[in-house]
Amino acid sequence: MLDEECRVFEPADRFLREVRLARGRAESTTKAYAHAIVLLLLWCTITGRDWRTAARDMGLFILWLRWTPGRGGQHRIVVPGPGTKAVRGNRRINQVLTGIRMFLVHAVGANEAPAWVLEQIYELGDSLDLPLEAQGESGGMRVRLRARHHLQEPETDIDRASDEEVVAMFLACRSARDRLTVLLLSRVGLRPGQTAGLRRSDSHLMMDSRALGCEAEGAHVHIIRRQNENDAWSKSKQSWVMPVDFLVVQAFDQYVIERHEVLGDEGGSDFLLVNLFRPPCGAPITTDAIGELCEALSRRAGLGRLVTPRMCRHAMASNVVDAGGKLDEVQALLGQKHPSSPRPYLHPKESRLRDAIDRVPSPRLHREGEGR
Numbered sequence: 366m367l368d369e370e371c372r373v374f375e376p377a378d379r380f381l382r383e384v385r386l387a388r389g390r391a392e393s394t395t396k397a398y399a400h401a402i403v404l405l406l407l408w409c410t411i412t413g414r415d416w417r418t419a420a421r422d423m424g425l426f427i428l429w430l431r432w433t434p435g436r437g438g439q440h441r442i443v444v445p446g447p448g449t450k451a452v453r454g455n456r457r458i459n460q461v462l463t464g465i466r467m468f469l470v471h472a473v474g475a476n477e478a479p480a481w482v483l484e485q486i487y488e489l490g491d492s493l494d495l496p497l498e499a500q501g502e503s504g505g506m507r508v509r510l511r512a513r514h515h516l517q518e519p520e521t522d523i524d525r526a527s528d529e530e531v532v533a534m535f536l537a538c539r540s541a542r543d544r545l546t547v548l549l550l551s552r553v554g555l556r557p558g559q560t561a562g563l564r565r566s567d568s569h570l571m572m573d574s575r576a577l578g579c580e581a582e583g584a585h586v587h588i589i590r591r592q593n594e595n596d597a598w599s600k601s602k603q604s605w606v607m608p609v610d611f612l613v614v615q616a617f618d619q620y621v622i623e624r625h626e627v628l629g630d631e632g633g634s635d636f637l638l639v640n641l642f643r644p645p646c647g648a649p650i651t652t653d654a655i656g657e658l659c660e661a662l663s664r665r666a667g668l669g670r671l672v673t674p675r676m677c678r679h680a681m682a683s684n685v686v687d688a689g690g691k692l693d694e695v696q697a698l699l700g701q702k703h704p705s706s707p708r709p710y711l712h713p714k715e716s717r718l719r720d721a722i723d724r725v726p727s728p729r730l731h732r733e734g735e736g737r
C-alpha cells in the first residue's frame with residue numbers, strides 16, 4: 366500500500382500482510398480493508414488530519430463518505446448533502462468502518478496509534494442487545510465492546526428461484542456444461558465461488574469411492590477452500606462432503622462427454638468447469654462467468670426477472686425443507702457453521718403452510734371425539 370507520495374505506508378502494509386497471511390482472510394477481504402484505509406488516509410490528507418487521531422471525528426468521516434464522490438474530490442460537487450443521492454449507502458459505509466476499526470485496533474496494538482483511539486471507535490455495551498444464543502447460560506449481564514459507529518442497513522429479502530424458473534433456465538442452456546452449472550447452483554446449492562473452484566478430483570460420483578481413498582458413501586462432491594488461479598474462493602472455511610443425486614450425476618456424465626469432444630484426453634486443467642467455446646479453451650471459468658450465465662439464462666428463458674446464483678441457493682435450501690429436511694441438515698448441506706445461518710434461506714412452500722394449519726385439530730371435533 367502506497368501513500369500519496371507513493372511511498373509504502375508501513376502501518377497499513379503490516380496490517381494487510383497480517384490479515385492476508387496470518388489470519389488467512391480472503392483476498393477480497395484484504396482488498397476491501399485496503400480500500401477502506403485508502404479512503405481514511407485520503408480524508409485525512411484533504412482535511413489536514415493525522416490518521417492516528419482522526420478516530421475522534423468518525424462522524425465527520427461518515428458524512429464525507431456518504432457525500433463525496435469518486436476518490437475524494439476529483440469530481441467535487443458544490444452542495445453535497447441531503448436531497449442528492451448518497452454516494453455510498455449504509456452497507457458500503459459499514460464495510461469501510463469495519464476495515465478502519467480492524468486497522469486502528471492493529472495500529473494501537475503495535476503502538477502506532479494512542480490507546481484512547483479504541484474508546485473512540487468502541488463503546489461499552491451490555492450483552493442484552495445480543496441474540497439470545499450469544500447471551501450465555503448464566504443469564505447475568507456481561508459487558509462487551511460494541512462498535513460505536515454503525516449505520517442501520519435495510520434488510521434485503523432475497524427470494525428463492527421457483528422450480529419453474531430453474532427448469533426454464535435449465536432448458537435454455539446451450540451446453541452440457543451450462544446445464545451442470547445450473548444444477549450445481551440450484552440442486553446442490555453451491556455458491557458461485559465454490560462452483561468455479563470445483564476440481565475434477567473433487568467429484569466422487571460412484572456409489573463406492575473407497576478405490577479412490579474416500580470413505581464417504583454414495584455419489585458426492587467435496588467442497589474445499591483453496592487458493593485458485595481463477596480466484597474462485599469457497600466462503601466456508603471447512604471442507605465438507607456434499608451428496609448429489611441422480612440428476613446431478615447424469616449432468617456430470619453428459620458434461621464429461623462434451624468436454625472430451627472439445628478438449629480430447631489431455632485437455633484442460635483439473636478444474637471441473639472450463640472454457641469450451643471461447644479461448645483460452647481448457648482454462649477454468651471464473652466466478653463472475655457464473656453470474657453472467659445466470660443473467661443470460663434468465664433473459665433467454667424470458668423469466669421477467671434476474672434469477673441470481675444466490676436465489677438458486679435459496680431454492681435448494683427451501684426444497685430440502687419442503688421435502689421434510691431438518692434445519693440441522695440444511696445447515697450442514699449449505700456448509701454453514703452457525704445453526705441460525707440457514708434461516709434466511711428458507712421460503713416455506715405455501716402448501717406446506719396450509720398443511721401446517723390443517724394439521725391442527727378443530728377444538729370442537731376434539732371434544733366430540735372424546736365422547737360424552
Ligand SMILES: [Zn+2]
Binds near residue numbers: 574580581
Ligand atoms: Zn469423496
